[in-house]
Amino acid sequence: MAARRSRIPATKYPVERFTLDNGLRVVLTPDRSAPVIGVAVVYDVGIRSEPEGRTGFAHLFEHLMFQGSENLEKLAHFRHVQGAGGTFNGSTHLDYTDYFETLPSNALERALFLEADRMRGPRLTEENLRNQVDVVKEEIRVNVLNRPYGGFPWLTLPPVMFDTFPNAHDGYGSFDDLESATVADAADFFRRYYASGNAVLAVSGDIDVAEATTLIERHFGDVPARPAPQRPDFTEPDLTAERRTSYTDKLAPLPAVAGAWRVPDPITDFIGYLPYVVLAEVLTDGDASRLVERLVQRDRTVTSLGGYLGFMGDPFDVRDPTALLLQAHLPPGGDVDKVLRTIDEELDRLATDGLTEGELARTQARMATHLLRDTDAVLGRALRMAVLEQQRGEPGLLNDLPRLVGEVTEEQVRAAAATIRPERRASIEVIAGGAK
Amino acid sequence: MTATVPPGPRTLPPLGPNRRLKLPQQAERTLGNGLTVIAVRRPAVPLVELRLWVPFGRVHLARGAMLSQTLLSGTPTMTSVQIAAELQKVGGGLAAGLDPDRLMLTGTSLVTGLDRMLEILAEVLTGATYPKEEVATERDRLVDRIQVAQSQPAHLARVALLKRIFGRHPYAVQTPETDEVRAVRPGVLRRLHTERVHPADSVLVLVGDVQPERALDATEKALGGWAGAGRTVDLPPAPPLEPGPLLLVDRPGSVQSSLRVAMPAVPRTHSDHAALQLANLIFGGYFSSRWVENIREDKGYTYGPHSLIEHAVAGSVLVAAAEVATEVTGPALLETTYELGRLASLPPKEDELEQARQYALGTLQLGMSTQAGLAALVSAYAGNGLRLDFLAEHAARLAKATVADVAEAAARYLAPAKAVTVVLGDAERIAPSLAALTAVETA
Numbered sequence: 001m002a003a004r005r006s007r008i009p010a011t012k013y014p015v016e017r018f019t020l021d022n023g024l025r026v027v028l029t030p031d032r033s034a035p036v037i038g039v040a041v042v043y044d045v046g047i048r049s050e051p052e053g054r055t056g057f058a059h060l061f062e063h064l065m066f067q068g069s070e071n072l073e074k075l076a077h078f079r080h081v082q083g084a085g086g087t088f089n090g091s092t093h094l095d096y097t098d099y100f101e102t103l104p105s106n107a108l109e110r111a112l113f114l115e116a117d118r119m120r121g122p123r124l125t126e127e128n129l130r131n132q133v134d135v136v137k138e139e140i141r142v143n144v145l146n147r148p149y150g151g152f153p154w155l156t157l158p159p160v161m162f163d164t165f166p167n168a169h170d171g172y173g174s175f176d177d178l179e180s181a182t183v184a185d186a187a188d189f190f191r192r193y194y195a196s197g198n199a200v201l202a203v204s205g206d207i208d209v210a211e212a213t214t215l216i217e218r219h220f221g222d223v224p225a226r227p228a229p230q231r232p233d234f235t236e237p238d239l240t241a242e243r244r245t246s247y248t249d250k251l252a253p254l255p256a257v258a259g260a261w262r263v264p265d266p267i268t269d270f271i272g273y274l275p276y277v278v279l280a281e282v283l284t285d286g287d288a289s290r291l292v293e294r295l296v297q298r299d300r301t302v303t304s305l306g307g308y309l310g311f312m313g314d315p316f317d318v319r320d321p322t323a324l325l326l327q328a329h330l331p332p333g334g335d336v337d338k339v340l341r342t343i344d345e346e347l348d349r350l351a352t353d354g355l356t357e358g359e360l361a362r363t364q365a366r367m368a369t370h371l372l373r374d375t376d377a378v379l380g381r382a383l384r385m386a387v388l389e390q391q392r393g394e395p396g397l398l399n400d401l402p403r404l405v406g407e408v409t410e411e412q413v414r415a416a417a418a419t420i421r422p423e424r425r426a427s428i429e430v431i432a433g434g435a436k
Numbered sequence: 437m438t439a440t441v442p443p444g445p446r447t448l449p450p451l452g453p454n455r456r457l458k459l460p461q462q463a464e465r466t467l468g469n470g471l472t473v474i475a476v477r478r479p480a481v482p483l484v485e486l487r488l489w490v491p492f493g494r495v496h497l498a499r500g501a502m503l504s505q506t507l508l509s510g511t512p513t514m515t516s517v518q519i520a521a522e523l524q525k526v527g528g529g530l531a532a533g534l535d536p537d538r539l540m541l542t543g544t545s546l547v548t549g550l551d552r553m554l555e556i557l558a559e560v561l562t563g564a565t566y567p568k569e570e571v572a573t574e575r576d577r578l579v580d581r582i583q584v585a586q587s588q589p590a591h592l593a594r595v596a597l598l599k600r601i602f603g604r605h606p607y608a609v610q611t612p613e614t615d616e617v618r619a620v621r622p623g624v625l626r627r628l629h630t631e632r633v634h635p636a637d638s639v640l641v642l643v644g645d646v647q648p649e650r651a652l653d654a655t656e657k658a659l660g661g662w663a664g665a666g667r668t669v670d671l672p673p674a675p676p677l678e679p680g681p682l683l684l685v686d687r688p689g690s691v692q693s694s695l696r697v698a699m700p701a702v703p704r705t706h707s708d709h710a711a712l713q714l715a716n717l718i719f720g721g722y723f724s725s726r727w728v729e730n731i732r733e734d735k736g737y738t739y740g741p742h743s744l745i746e747h748a749v750a751g752s753v754l755v756a757a758a759e760v761a762t763e764v765t766g767p768a769l770l771e772t773t774y775e776l777g778r779l780a781s782l783p784p785k786e787d788e789l790e791q792a793r794q795y796a797l798g799t800l801q802l803g804m805s806t807q808a809g810l811a812a813l814v815s816a817y818a819g820n821g822l823r824l825d826f827l828a829e830h831a832a833r834l835a836k837a838t839v840a841d842v843a844e845a846a847a848r849y850l851a852p853a854k855a856v857t858v859v860l861g862d863a864e865r866i867a868p869s870l871a872a873l874t875a876v877e878t879a
Contacts, residue, residue, distance in 0.1 A: 006526050006546055009482040033480050034805035035455035071446045075733060079724045083791035084451055085798010088723075104798045106452035113449050134736025134761075138692070142739050142759045146692045148587040206455075253583040286529060287508075287520035297516070300573055303580040331580055362524035369527035369544055372481040376806045434587050 006365040008406040011375055015396040016209050017389065020217065022225035023197030024119075027385045027395045028212055029204045031378070037205035038382035039111040040100040041119065042390050044200075045193035046093045047171035048234050053180070056136070056173015059092040060181055061189050063132040065099060066090065068123035077114055084110055092171070093312055095319045096387060102379045105206035109215050112203075116219040119196065124186045133178050140172050148251040152430055153258035153327055154311045160245050161260050161426035166234050167321060195226035202386035202395070205378040236321050238262045243426040250433035254303065257336045258327035259343070259427040261420050263309065265320035267391055274404060275412035276324050277315045279420075280307040281363050282355070282413060283326065283346070288362070290346055295328065301339050302328040316401065317387040324420065336429045344422050351418035355410050368402035457800065457831050459824055460810070463648035467656055469663055470636030475651035476643040476814055476824070478807050484550045484644030484651075485811035486530075486543035488557070489819040491637050493537055493671040493749065494606050495628065498616035502571070503625050503633075504532040504539055505578055509570035511563040516570055519556060528553045530560075536607050537671070537749045538819060539633065544808070547645040554658035561633060561662050566625040579614045589687060589759070593694035593860040596685045596879060600858055601698050601753060605674055634664035639818040643811040674751025676700065677856050681875035682769075686863035693765040693861030694757070697772060700849050701745045701752040704822065710833035711845035712754075716743055717792035718784050718842070719775060719850055720756050724791060727756070727775045735771065737764045749820060754849065762862055766869025769859070773852045773873070780851040783843035796834050800827060 016028040050057040068074040081088045086103030099118075101111050144150035155170050162168040201220065203212055239262065264272035283291045284307030295302035307326045309315035328339055374380045375398060385395035461477040492500060508530060509516040523529050526549020533540045545553045585591040595611060602608035640659070642651045677700050702708050713721075720727030720743030731737045741758035760768040803809045804827075814824055859870060863878065870876050 006548060009546060009548075011481060031480070033478075034801070035458075036802055036805045071448075075724070075729060079791060080448060082722055082724045082795045085794045085801065087799065087802065102802050104455055104801050106455055107798075108452070109449040110451060113446070117446070131733065131736045135732055135739055138737070138759065138761055139739040141692045141761065146589055146690060146759070148584065251587050253587045254580055286524065288517045288524055293517055296577070297570075297573060300576065303577050329580070329584070331576060332583075358521075358525065362521055365527035365546065365549075366524045366529065369483060369529075369546055372483055372546075373544060373808065376481045376483070376808070378805060436583070 006361070008364065008368045008402050009372070010403055011372065011399050013375070013381060013399055015385065017395065018213070020196070020220055022221070022223055023227065024220055024223065025200045025389055026216055027200065027202040027389050028207065028209050029202070029381055029385055029395070030207050030209055031204065032206050034378070035105045035206050036102060036378050037105045037108055037111070037203060037207060038100065038102050038379035039115065040098055040202045040379070040382040040386045041115045042096050042098045042200045042386040043194055044096055044198045044228060044231070044390055046095045046097055048094050048166040049193065049232070052165050053177060054185060055169050055177045056171065057177070057181060057185065057189065058097060059172065060132060060136055060178060061186060062090045062092045062097050063136060064124060064128065064186055065118055065122050067128040067132065069118035070120045071117050072114070074123070074128060077118070080110060080114055086111070093314060093317065094171070096317065096390060098383055098386070100379055100383055108203070108207060108212065112215050112219045115201065116223055119194065119199065119220070119223050122190065124183050124190070126183055129181065129183055129186065133181065136178060137175060144172060148249060148253065148434060149256060149430065152249070152256060153325065153428060156247070157258050157260055157325070157426065157428050158311055160243050160428050161239070161323065162236055162321070164234070164236055166232070167236060192229055195228055196223045197226055198228035200386045200390045202382040202389065204382035204385070234321065239424050239426060242422050246429035246431055248431040248433040252430055252432045253434045253436065254332060255330045255334050255336060255432045256328065256430040257330070257339060257427060258325060259340065259425050260323040260325045261424050263322060263324050266316070266322060267319055275408050275416040277309050278363065278367070278405060278408045279413050279416045280309055280324055281367055282359065283307045285363060285366055290350065291326070291343065294346055295339065295342060299342060301330065301334060301342065303331050304329045316384070317391065319391060332432070332435055340422070340427065347417045347420045351414050354414055360410050360413060364406045364408070367405050371402045371405070455801065457828055459828065461648060462824060463652055465652045465656065467635065467660055469660065471659060471662065472639045472818070473652055473655045474639065474641050474814060474818060475646055475648035476641070476810060477646060477648050478643055478810055479645040480807065482547045482645045483544055483807060484547045484642055484646055485807045486541070486553065486557070487641040487811050487815035488541040489639045489815055490539040490633055491537070491668065492534065492539040492632060494669045495632060497609060498612035498620055499624055499628050500534050500539070501578060501612050502575065502617060502620040503628055504534040505574040506566050506571050506625060507532045507564050508560060509574065510565045510567040511559045512565060514559065519560070522556055523553060526552045530557065536610055550642070550646065550651065551654050551658065554655055558658045558662060561659070564629055566622040566629070568622050571622045571625065575617055575620060578617050582611060582614050582617070585611065589690060589692070589694045589860055592685065592687065593696050593858060596683060596860060597696045597698060597755070597858045600683050600856055601677060603675055605750070606671060607674060607748065607750065630664065631667060635659070635662050636665060637668055639815065641811055641815045641818060643814060644807045671750040674748070674753070677753070677854060679854055679856060681877040682857040682859060682870060683879055684863055684867060684870060684876050685858065685860040685879040687860050688862055688864070690860070690862045691762055692759045693762055693859050693866055694759055695765070695768060695772065696858045697756040698856040699754040699854055701754040703752050704747060704820065704826070704830070708845050708848070710830060711837045711841040712849050713745060713796060714789060714792045714834065714837055715779060715842045715846040715850055716745055716754060717795060718788050719743055719779050722795055726779070727772065730775060731758065731760070731768055731771050737761060737768045747820065762865055765859065765861055765866040766873060769857070769870060769873055776850050776852040776855065779846045781847070783839050786839060789839055789842055793834055793837070797831060800831055
């Protein structure tokens with residue numbers, strides 16, 4: 001029997017969209033299979049939009065959105081969400097900032113109240129600002145300064161690949177910039193970017209659409225209307241010559257390397273972009289993938305390996321310019337040049353000889369599993385749909401992703417592989433300063 | 437726009453009625469070979485989650501770790517690449533992991549691939565070959581990974597804490613020495629597999645878009661032939677905590693200190709457990725706790741402090757953990773001791789308890805709402821001899837616990853006098869401020 005393809009299944013989460021008079025876009029996706037809801041508010045502002053001299057500001061501001069709002073004291077937001085049996089968080093990305101809760105469904109109206117209240121305005125005080133600058137500095141110490149490979153490669157590679165401040169700078173921010181931030185900066189940032197017209201609200205899970213619509217109108221309807229700001233042009237030209245740097249990480253016991261290559265615009269050229277998403281998995285997903293088999297198993301030049309789209313691992317929620325990334329940790333004394341040469345060689349082989357029997361189909365089947373698994377969490381659906389609405393006006397794309405990934409052809413993957421050339425590569429090497 | 441709230445102060449809307457905890461449809465069977473199989477229906481997405489718990493207590497650490505690294509490296513008919521590729525074909529994947537209680541095989545696939553994933557699992561369980569080349573590769577990789585772990589403060593703090601808590605118990609050391617790893621050969625792994633990877637006392641959990649009875653049939657067909665009756669090994673009970681001087685572990689140049697405070701705890705089935713869980717939440721077990729509001733939201737000493745009851749087969753322990761700025765290490769310990777002492781000495785407020793209770797009950801619902809969450813829960817319960825219906829029992833205990841119950845649990849378990857404290861950091865800079873507060877010994 002010929003190699004049989006696993007049929008790629010799809011989800012059929014229903015999608016309702018509407019826009020309030022103040023410009024707030026809303027996405028509802030009901031699913032009553034469990035008594036839980038996901039609530040996400042996404043603002044169209046991220047690391048790329050922060051002003052020069054204010055690195056890390058988008059993230060710092062995210063913290064300030066939890067410090068009390070029009071009708072809520074400091075600490076109240078946390079207490080009201082958790083006291084309803086829910087969990088919360090927020091996160092800052094290159095192109096957006098999200099705020100979200102997962103809750104038992106009897107807390108729907110409470111969650112809407114909380115999000116509407118801070119959309120009207122956070123309480124920006126000097127005391128809260130100083131407190132959160134301290135907290136963010138500890139966050140940076142935990143995640144970057146006090147550990148090996150901190151910020152590798154998501155903070156260390158963009159400045160190699162990009163030339164302009166929005167794309168190249170450190171999104172966690174320098175301590176100097178963080179300490180220079182003022183309440184006035186925060187108020188300006190809020191006024192400019194946290195506009196109803198610049199936001200999307202998504203609610204998923206155990207909701208009745210009519211009831212949820214009424215509640216959303218009740219709580220968000222009178223949030224003052226402010227239009228979305230004009231989004232700046234962040235485009236940069238592709239590299240025409242290889243760029244390569246290195247740095248010593250005094251805590252790192254093993255050498256490491258990461259390379260990045262520009263990919264087509266994920267929004268305006270989605271069909272051109274998808275083959276790169278598949279290519280990353282063909283190269284690195286599991287023991288049967290190209291680069292793991294070659295570099296880890298056969299050559300033993302690499303001890304662990306990863307490949308993905310987007311500096312924050314965000315294939316479907318980032319705009320142009322973005323990249324395909326490959327990163328590897330090497331055994332002690334490993335030869336980074338050799339690893340990069342082998343990667344070039346494997347991509348060349350893929351572009352020239354194509355894929356083996358069944359290689360593409362099995363990779364696509366596995367990708368479908370990962371995509372479906374992500375959407376199983378009620379919050380995963382709300383967050384993903386909110387961003388798809390914000391960046392594409394197409395929240396329902398979530399249901400179609402497994403199928404679209406499955407429709408990528410061998411020819412497209414080969415063509416994508418042919419563009420992953422050393423002369424278009426930006427790479428960074430970590431020299432193991434902590435090697436024993 | 438219709439029916440908007442009038443301007444002016446707005447009040448928080450009340451919660452709707454609590455949703456009842458509904459347990460999913462499930463079935464269980466013990467196969468002839470002693471394997472317990474539990475299948476749970478949650479059809480949300482067309483996937484199935486697999487968890488296989490194989491008791492693995494008292495296994496030689498380096499050999500156990502290497503077995504989990506190489507279990508999927510080959511069978512008489514398949515190489516490691518073929519195993520991975522065959523699983524991928526059905527959207528599947530398997531991974532093995534180890535802790536001092538069990539070997540755990542974890543998998544996910546498209547639900548249409550369940551039979552195939554079980555077939556491959558059976559082939560691995562009955563015929564893993566531990567090929568020489570692959571074992572050599574994985575040996576080097578494990579050594580590399582251990583070196584990376586040893587450069588991470590959280591890992592080093594954990595190593596010191598476990599040693600301090602568990603003394604000579606098998607839980608005391610959970611990361612093998614690199615020299616021991618280098619000495620592991622394929623023959624040893626094959627012997628360990630024969631001796632310990634057997635179906636008796638193992639539990640397989642399947643959760644997903646399955647008909648439970650049919651999933652049991654499929655499992656019986658695939659795994660009915662997994663034989664072998666090696667030894668069963670019981671772990672001795674974990675020793676009680678022995679309070680003593682704060683243990684200071686030096687990490688020169690560290691820009692943060694890793695603060696770890698261990699306190700006694702009880703297993704899930706103990707009559708104090710629900711009250712202790714609530715006391716822990718009020719202390720530091722969630723964001724809206726006294727400890728987090730104090731050392732993060734008031735003082736800005738730290739980013740992500742958390743306090744958690746860790747359950748293992750041989751005993752439970754409560755661990756509070758925070759990474760704090762080096763210059764405030766002493767003050768952070770002071771506030772930690774203060775918050776523990778305050779809760780151990782004075783009853784919590786009624787509204788604090790209600791908030792913690794709602795959180796505990798709500799997050800039970802959230803945890804069950806995904807296939808992966810449900811699989812992890814069912815497997816953790818089953819590995820400790822419990823079934824999903826215990827969740828309803830636990831929820832009822834959480835609902836009933838009074839302020840007095842929680843105060844009593846706090847006095848019994850959260851008293852700072854009973855704590856075992858380990859701090860990893862730049863000793864030269866932090867020792868004086870710690871020594872001002874408590875007796876300190878240096879590792």
